Amino acid sequence: xxxxxxxxxxxxxxxxxxxxxxxxxxxxxxxxxxxxxxxxxxxxxxxxxxxxxxxxxxxxxxxxxxxxxxxxxxxxxxxx
Numbered sequence: 001x002x003x004x005x006x007x008x009x010x011x012x013x014x015x016x017x018x019x020x021x022x023x024x025x026x027x028x029x030x031x032x033x034x035x036x037x038x039x040x041x042x043x044x045x046x047x048x049x050x051x052x053x054x055x056x057x058x059x060x061x062x063x064x065x066x067x068x069x070x071x072x073x074x075x076x077x078x079x080x
Contacts, residue, residue, distance in 0.1 A: 023053060023061030032067055
């Protein structure tokens with residue numbers, strides 16, 4: 001969740017983020033950021049999207065806090 005204060009976007013994530021952070025799977029990341037799988041992986045290769053965390057041989061996820069930070073940075077860039 002985000003709270004808008006003028007031109008800055010502040011996250012409302014608890015201070016113990018590392019303990020309460022959860023890993024998001026690709027369908028949830030797609031829904032949150034509005035990009036499809038191919039665009040996400042292309043942006044990762046270009047260094048424009050957070051890298052995934054390998055969970056198993058065929059399973060990856062993204063920390064929710066990292067995705068929320070990426071979303072906030074895109075919003076801040078758009079409103080400047």
